[in-house]
Amino acid sequence: YQRRVRGCIAMKTQTFARIAFRLSSTKQEILLRIVVLTLIYIIAFSTRLFSVIRFESVIHEFDPYFNFRSTKYLVNEGFYNFINWFDSAAWYPLGRIVGGTIYPGLMLTAAAVYWIAHFFHVTLQIRNVCVLLAPFFASNTALITYLFAKEVSDSAGTGLVASAMIAIVPGYISRSVAGSYDNEGIAIFALILTFYLWVKSVKTGSLFYSTLCALAYFYMVSAWGGYVFIINLIPMHVLILLFTGRYSNRLYIAYCTLYVLGTILAMQISFVGFQAVQSAEHMLALGTFGLLQLFVGVNWIKKHIGAELFQSFFRIAASIGIGSFVTALAIGQATGYISPWTGRFWTLLDPTYAKEHIPIIASVSEHQPTTWSSFFFDLHLLVFLFPAGMYFCFRRLTDANIFAILYGITSVYFAGVMVRLMLVLAPISCVLSSIAVSETLDTYLKFVKGRKGKKVEEFPAQKEIGLVMVAGLTVLLVLYVFHCTWVTSEAYSSPSIVLAAKQPDGSRMIFDDFREAYWWLRQNTEPDARVMSWWDYGYQISAMANRTVLVDNNTWNNSHIALVGKAFASNEDTAYQIMRQLDVDYVLVIFGGLTGYASDDINKFLWMVRIGGSTDPNIKESDYFTPSGEFRVDSQGSSVLLNCLMYKLCYYRFGQVYTEKGRSSGYDRVRNTEIGNKDFELDYLDEAYTSQHWIVRIYKVRSPDNRG
Amino acid sequence: MESILQLFEVPFHFLRVPIVRLKTPTFPSFSPMLVFCFVFLTYFLVLSGIIYDVIIEPPSIGSSRDEATGSVKPIVFMKYRLNGQFIIEGLSAGMLFSIGGLGVIILHRSSQKLQSEKVRYLLILAGVLCVMVSYNLCILFLRNKIPGYQKSF
Numbered sequence: 001y002q003r004r005v006r007g008c009i010a011m012k013t014q015t016f017a018r019i020a021f022r023l024s025s026t027k028q029e030i031l032l033r034i035v036v037l038t039l040i041y042i043i044a045f046s047t048r049l050f051s052v053i054r055f056e057s058v059i060h061e062f063d064p065y066f067n068f069r070s071t072k073y074l075v076n077e078g079f080y081n082f083i084n085w086f087d088s089a090a091w092y093p094l095g096r097i098v099g100g101t102i103y104p105g106l107m108l109t110a111a112a113v114y115w116i117a118h119f120f121h122v123t124l125q126i127r128n129v130c131v132l133l134a135p136f137f138a139s140n141t142a143l144i145t146y147l148f149a150k151e152v153s154d155s156a157g158t159g160l161v162a163s164a165m166i167a168i169v170p171g172y173i174s175r176s177v178a179g180s181y182d183n184e185g186i187a188i189f190a191l192i193l194t195f196y197l198w199v200k201s202v203k204t205g206s207l208f209y210s211t212l213c214a215l216a217y218f219y220m221v222s223a224w225g226g227y228v229f230i231i232n233l234i235p236m237h238v239l240i241l242l243f244t245g246r247y248s249n250r251l252y253i254a255y256c257t258l259y260v261l262g263t264i265l266a267m268q269i270s271f272v273g274f275q276a277v278q279s280a281e282h283m284l285a286l287g288t289f290g291l292l293q294l295f296v297g298v299n300w301i302k303k304h305i306g307a308e309l310f311q312s313f314f315r316i317a318a319s320i321g322i323g324s325f326v327t328a329l330a331i332g333q334a335t336g337y338i339s340p341w342t343g344r345f346w347t348l349l350d351p352t353y354a355k356e357h358i359p360i361i362a363s364v365s366e367h368q369p370t371t372w373s374s375f376f377f378d379l380h381l382l383v384f385l386f387p388a389g390m391y392f393c394f395r396r397l398t399d400a401n402i403f404a405i406l407y408g409i410t411s412v413y414f415a416g417v418m419v420r421l422m423l424v425l426a427p428i429s430c431v432l433s434s435i436a437v438s439e440t441l442d443t444y445l446k447f448v449k450g451r452k453g454k455k456v457e458e459f460p461a462q463k464e465i466g467l468v469m470v471a472g473l474t475v476l477l478v479l480y481v482f483h484c485t486w487v488t489s490e491a492y493s494s495p496s497i498v499l500a501a502k503q504p505d506g507s508r509m510i511f512d513d514f515r516e517a518y519w520w521l522r523q524n525t526e527p528d529a530r531v532m533s534w535w536d537y538g539y540q541i542s543a544m545a546n547r548t549v550l551v552d553n554n555t556w557n558n559s560h561i562a563l564v565g566k567a568f569a570s571n572e573d574t575a576y577q578i579m580r581q582l583d584v585d586y587v588l589v590i591f592g593g594l595t596g597y598a599s600d601d602i603n604k605f606l607w608m609v610r611i612g613g614s615t616d617p618n619i620k621e622s623d624y625f626t627p628s629g630e631f632r633v634d635s636q637g638s639s640v641l642l643n644c645l646m647y648k649l650c651y652y653r654f655g656q657v658y659t660e661k662g663r664s665s666g667y668d669r670v671r672n673t674e675i676g677n678k679d680f681e682l683d684y685l686d687e688a689y690t691s692q693h694w695i696v697r698i699y700k701v702r703s704p705d706n707r708g
Numbered sequence: 709m710e711s712i713l714q715l716f717e718v719p720f721h722f723l724r725v726p727i728v729r730l731k732t733p734t735f736p737s738f739s740p741m742l743v744f745c746f747v748f749l750t751y752f753l754v755l756s757g758i759i760y761d762v763i764i765e766p767p768s769i770g771s772s773r774d775e776a777t778g779s780v781k782p783i784v785f786m787k788y789r790l791n792g793q794f795i796i797e798g799l800s801a802g803m804l805f806s807i808g809g810l811g812v813i814i815l816h817r818s819s820q821k822l823q824s825e826k827v828r829y830l831l832i833l834a835g836v837l838c839v840m841v842s843y844n845l846c847i848l849f850l851r852n853k854i855p856g857y858q859k860s861f
Contacts, residue, residue, distance in 0.1 A: 351763050369760035371793040372801035373853055376846055383755060384843065387748055387809030388816075394744040409747055416754040419791065436812055443819045459825055465832060469815065472836070476843065490856075 044167035048135040050493035064181035065543035105222030134185030148196040162434035168484040171378035171426035187224030205250025210257035218265035235288035366420040389432030444469040517696035521545035533588035565612030575645040593668035594694040635676035756802025811838025
């Protein structure tokens with residue numbers, strides 16, 4: 001009986017195995033794709049969690065703190081109060097119209113996730129939603145890149161490779177790590193979504209996809225100022241298709257729908273408003289729209305009248321048309337109705353512009369041009385596969401391929417101009433590299449497998465060569481993964497609000513001075529106290545210390561920043577006048593001399609002088625250098641530098657501190673020199689708080705003496 | 709209507725129209741591969757950091773003084789910084805990137821129809837060499853530039 005039962009069970013498992021595993025090959029393929037995409041989704045999320053695991057779930061950097069504060073305001077006050085928010089706690093005494101000067105997409109997305117979660121009684125904290133929003137959207141980007149690459153190359157394998165590559169590419173991770181709650185985190189998702197829907201609508205000519213593309217474009221406009229890239233790239237694509245004779249009805253339907261609906265939707269964002277039809281950055285889209293109508297109209301007329309009549313008609317019409325367009329453009333430019341390219345975008349076309357004219361743009365390190373090592377560090381294997389992928393696209397040109405090529409070329413140029421735009425290069429390099437990988441694998445796996453039926457080029461050692469190639473490519477991809485993970489772990493996962501250093505015995509020392517000082521401000525000063533600091537720290541002070549600041553990272557008012565720069569660069573008497581004018585109660589400086597923290601205010605000081613000097617000609621940069629042109633803080637330093645407010649606030653009482661073995665007191669560990677002006681007292685300020693490692697120093701401005 | 713047309717005819721009673729053979733300028737057509745070569749050249753230039761070179765104007769090669777002899781030693785790589793480079797360093801790295809890309813393209817060409825088998829094996833060898841050498845040299849360059857670039861998890 002037992003033998004019969006065992007036999008029965010064996011037969012039952014056999015039949016079950018046969019039924020369960022007898023999926024058709026298409027179903028197997030779909031299952032494999034779903035499994036791979038799920039794994040990619042999980043990987044894209046988890047590789048961005050290094051800083052959450054090492055430190056805690058905290059918002060990083062500077063800009064995300066403003067976004068976090070705005071999201072809290074949105075969640076607490078509601079949508080309409082958020083859109084109409086006037087923030088009087090920033091840019092004292094000017095205030096800032098927040099509702100009209102931000103891209104609200106990020107805050108609305110985070111608030112939507114928060115409200116949906118709370119609707120299902122999953123009570124997430126808003127801070128955790130904000131911290132983890134970027135990894136969540138990075139996973140979504142990986143999925144959309146799968147769809148986009150599949151559309152461009154008509155091959156699902158390419159899509160999977162592209163998706164896997166973009167999940168871990170360091171160029172994208174740097175701006176979407178957990179805690180980096182910034183516009184780019186959701187903007188890249190919106191960018192790829194718009195491009196995917198654009199390619200789909202050009203390929204199908206369907207009104208449905210074109211409308212979806214316009215909606216995705218609206219989401220992109222609400223998310224990031226980089227939407228200007230889309231509204232210039234898509235018209236360029238349309239023009240290239242026109243000039244290479246690839247015009248079709250589908251293109252007409254796709255572009256007209258996108259332009260009309262997209263522009264109307266873009267104007268709903270108050271920050272964009274009428275710029276969408278007035279500013280020079282949008283003129284190419286308008287011009288292409290007009291040109292497309294002309295092209296279609298001319299073709300329609302050509303069909304209806306004869307050829308010779310058409311020739312003469314065309315000449316007259318073309319000359320009138322071009323003449324009136326040029327005069328309209330000239331009048332628009334001359335009367336100022338069409339505003340010229342703003343400085344930020346003009347720098348992309350003429351990279352030398354910012355260095356000469358706008359020091360604030362030039363001072364941001366993200367806006368510097370890119371070196372070869374940044375390219376290789378952020379893209380690794382993709383720099384080799386990118387031109388190969390372009391080659392494969394050029395071999396078999398289709399409408400979608402041309403779009404990928406155009407996107408690739410323009411993004412390589414822009415990434416070369418500004419390091420920050422490496423982010424825009426990362427997705428297309430993943431897509432083009434995946435085309436190269438996929439084509440190579442296709443060719444060499446055919447050698448290994450040998451296709452049934454069709455004739456394949458037979459040559460000796462074909463199978464072995466195929467195996468070697470596939471193995472080599474696999475090794476390269478594995479090395480890519482190792483590199484990406486190392487870069488994510490070591491370079492891009494630092495919160496910058498909390499610093500960590502390895503001690504000689506291997507243990508980790510944490511510097512939490514920033515949060516310590518901001519909380520001191522929050523708990524020990526009057527609620528309406530005004531804090532003066534350099535603009536870098538404005539957002540953090542507003543968000544964590546909840547106090548009014550004079551200037552912050554928005555940098556919209558250059559002369560206000562120049563006033564603060566002048567205050568820091570002048571001696572105490574002049575600075576006190578400015579501080580009384582601006583009603584300043586506390587001054588906050590960042591000082592790295594005790595710890596060796598190199599991004600402190602003394603290293604940024606020359607920028608304060610330059611920006612202050614851009615409005616007040618009495619502040620000359622040369623005054624702060626030694627006669628031989630060096631910037632020194634020791635006894636050889638210029639006396640103007642040794643007596644200015646920033647110097648005194650950073651080095652107050654520092655002259656009595658011993659920082660390193662074998663050195664005298666007052667040794668600055670960042671400038672590697674003993675300071676020049678050691679024993680001085682402050683006339684108009686009192687030291688209010690210095691953090692544990694002297695990184696943040698807060699001073700209280702004394703009220704004026706009583707008369708008599 | 710007729711009189712207006714006759715008015716237009718008047719100048720030609722005493723002006724002689726010259727015989728001019730003009731063709732309306734046509735848009736020159738480029739083959740896709742020619743455009744690709746141009747794009748490839750641009751790619752090489754941009755990835756060498758030529759825009760950085762033009763704006764920041766670094767020296768073409770760094771120099772340091774040898775303490776013992778006092779002679780000037782050239783330094784190829786700007787160390788410890790990812791966001792700085794010398795011109796020669798950038799151009800050689802860009803060259804490596806282009807060679808690597810060419811290697812992948814050569815490997816693909818070797819699998820297509822060819823005249824002789826010898827050419828096929830030569831192309832495969834060339835492609836593999838290009839890719840391997842350029843990748844390893846790039847890693848070496850990076851290790852030289854950032855001494856901390858190890859796989860230290």
